Amino acid sequence: KAGVTQTPRYLIKTRGQQVTLSCSPISGHRSVSWYQQTPGQGLQFLFEYFSETQRNKGNFPGRFSGRQFSNSRSEMNVSTLELGDSALYLCASSWLSSRLTDTQYFGPGTRLTVL
Amino acid sequence: QQQVKQSPQSLIVQKGGISIINCAYENTAFDYFPWYQQFPGKGPALLIAIRPDVSEKKEGRFTISFNKSAKQFSLHIMDSQPGDSATYFCAARGGATNKLIFGTGTLLAVQP
Numbered sequence A: 001k002a003g004v005t006q007t008p009r010y011l012i013k014t015r016g017q018q019v020t021l022s023c024s025p026i027s028g029h030r031s032v033s034w035y036q037q038t039p040g041q042g043l044q045f046l047f048e049y050f051s052e053t054q055r056n057k058g059n060f061p062g063r064f065s066g067r068q069f070s071n072s073r074s075e076m077n078v079s080t081l082e083l084g085d086s087a088l089y090l091c092a093s094s095w096l097s098s099r100l101t102d103t104q105y106f107g108p109g110t111r112l113t114v115l
Numbered sequence B: 001q002q003q004v005k006q007s008p009q010s011l012i013v014q015k016g017g018i019s020i021i022n023c024a025y026e027n028t029a030f031d032y033f034p035w036y037q038q039f040p041g042k043g044p045a046l047l048i049a050i051r052p053d054v055s056e057k058k059e060g061r062f063t064i065s066f067n068k069s070a071k072q073f074s075l076h077i078m079d080s081q082p083g084d085s086a087t088y089f090c091a092a093r094g095g096a097t098n099k100l101i102f103g104t105g106t107l108l109a110v111q112p
Helices: none
Strands: A005-007 A012-014 A019-024 A032-038 A043-049 A051-059 A064-067 A074-078 A087-094 A112-114 B004-007 B010-014 B019-025 B030-036 B045-050 B056-059 B062-067 B073-079 B086-096 B106-111
Touching: A005 A087, A019 A087, A019 A112, A032 A074, A043 A064, A043 A074, A043 B086, A074 A087, B004 B086, B010 B019, B019 B030, B019 B086, B019 B106, B030 B062, B045 B056, B045 B062, B045 B073, B056 B073, B073 B086
Parallel strands: A012 A112, B010 B106
Antiparallel strands: A005 A019, A019 A074, A032 A043, A032 A087, A043 A051, A064 A074, A087 A112, B004 B019, B019 B073, B030 B045, B030 B086, B056 B062, B062 B073, B086 B106
């Protein structure tokens, strides 16, 4: 069974640009969460989608947005990039909406560098 | 109240030794405590997880000890191997959200 895939794996952008990252969850998984990982702040939750609806949102500015499609694939978008947005963006998928079985499986991440 | 505090920041252990990483939390609504292992260039991978209704869970060389009254939990890696060298994150989840709150990570180096 294929794991969580994220594209692209590496991305270089300049300040002010926008970027879209893609995540394909494990087949059958309906929940997708996004996390930002930086050396300074560690792993921080961005948002979670389930059945095309945003269920939870972390404490990030409105420049960070996401969506989920009917096939459970998800995208996140960051507009007006800032230097501080340089990070590893991780996507995690899980099976069901029930929290009791909600183990999250992470993808390899997209390394975003903002110059 | 949403924080998970993890220590130590880094750890060096000799091959065959025991690695111990500790975490503490404040939010009593947390009801799921996983540990993740991350190698360079990879995403975190679930290692082992525990719920607060048990005090210990063991899977192979990895054991979680959980102290509900102290709001602390720890990861023990028995017979540590060089291949265990990685960054380990504790996390917690619960309450009205499914989001994982991660600790700051522990960089483990197992020397041969």
